[in-house]
Amino acid sequence: MPKEYTEILVKYCFEPTAILNQAYCKFLCSGGCAISLATYAYDAFGETKEIREKLDSIISKLNNIDYEIGKLENRLSR
Secondary structure (H helix, E strand, C coil): CCHHHHHHHHHHHHCHHHHHHHHHHHHHCCCCHHHHHHHHHHHHHCCCHHHHHHHHHHHHHHHHHHHHHHHHHHHHCC
């Protein structure tokens, strides 16, 4: 995961001013905390190839789940 993504998550979701950015935070964090935690883990522990590959797989699966949730939300809102 790019460092910029992590910085955006921190800025809009975890800093004290996040309350002012709720809509943007909801958009960024729609996949739940798991994606952001996986991102932090990637940044912190992604030094070795084996760990990086496992984290890439986890993040990919979480993004797929987030995508499917978004599709279901769209169907339910119709």
